[in-house]
Amino acid sequence: MRVLGVDPGLTRCGLGVVDGGKGRAVRCVAVGVVRTPADAELSRRLLGISDEVESWLDKYRPAAVAVERVFAQHNVRTAMGTAQAGGVVALAAARRNLPVVFHTPSEVKAAVTGSGRADKAQVTGMVMRLLNLEVKPHPADAADALALAICHLWREPMRQRLAEAEARAAEIARVHKARLAAAAKNTGPKKNTGVAR
Amino acid sequence: MRVLGVDPGLTRCGLGVVDGGKGRAVRCVAVGVVRTPADAELSRRLLGISDEVESWLDKYRPAAVAVERVFAQHNVRTAMGTAQAGGVVALAAARRNLPVVFHTPSEVKAAVTGSGRADKAQVTGMVMRLLNLEVKPHPADAADALALAICHLWREPMRQRLAEAEARAAEIARVHKARLAAAAKNTGPKKNTGVAR
Known part of the structure; x- marks a missing residue:
């Protein structure tokens, strides 16, 4: 899966x-950075990002897109810009039905280094080892993008199994509730007739 | 201008x-709301908004798009979703070279009601009066969208004049600095010869 x-x-x-690939095997296909x-103007910057992402989607034809989830940053203005950039990326993927x-930064760090609190250098180092890269991806955002893709490849099977298990559990609970309701209906009138002497 | x-x-x-129109004349052409x-999935929701906004742009052919600027909200998750929705709207406009x-909420309130601290009901009331609407736009988001458009129509000429004035001032400052630098170059050596007796 790509x-x-x-x-x-x-x-x-x-x-x-x-x-x-099989197991935990991963291979770097392409890495880069879009700058605006x-x-x-904000709308022009978003267009620049969208155009570049669309050309990557057309060129590399991935089966899924993994985007870093922004929660909050010290700088609200930056956080909003990051969210907007992530939004146009998600839109480009949705247009292709992908x-x-x-994934949160700590999920990515945990997947790649084993620790959700790893620093940038540790993440970059592990990304280089896992992908057999001889040259450090530059800037750090490029290494982070590779880490996100690896995180997705490794977490996705587990995430899907979990979603299936939750769906099964919800179905069992639904059936159980329906049975309880049916039983209450059947025993209800009897109880009433019992009370009325 | 539309x-x-x-x-x-x-x-x-x-x-x-x-x-x-002329002066402060405004006329409502269309109002509505997109729900997702x-x-x-987030990417599907963004696609739904993008598709609807694109169809409005094609149908009504506005000359500009005014979007509410999100700064921060109590709920960070909601703020991020709002920023992402605004991002895909800006992208759709940029694709059409618009x-x-x-505009910030307080700019919109101030433009429409005269007070940056007006409440929702006051904004809706003024929007209805300004546009001669007999029926209250529902939900409040639809009234807010009309208020944003009015705010843009009334603020934009002033904003452009301000930008032009700032550009002129920057140009004057640049010329003045260049003259000072040239003068310093010419007087510099004289001063030095004066010090060296």
């Missing part, structure tokens, strides 16, 4: 394409 | 098209 990982941002948007000028999954 | 105002949101995205199901301007 995944496009995206570390969204207006100034730098990291892109990384990774192929997943800080003095350009599944888009958002 | 403006599409957008009050972005994933659950409800308000849309309002307003024509501006809360249980749908200018997109973001």
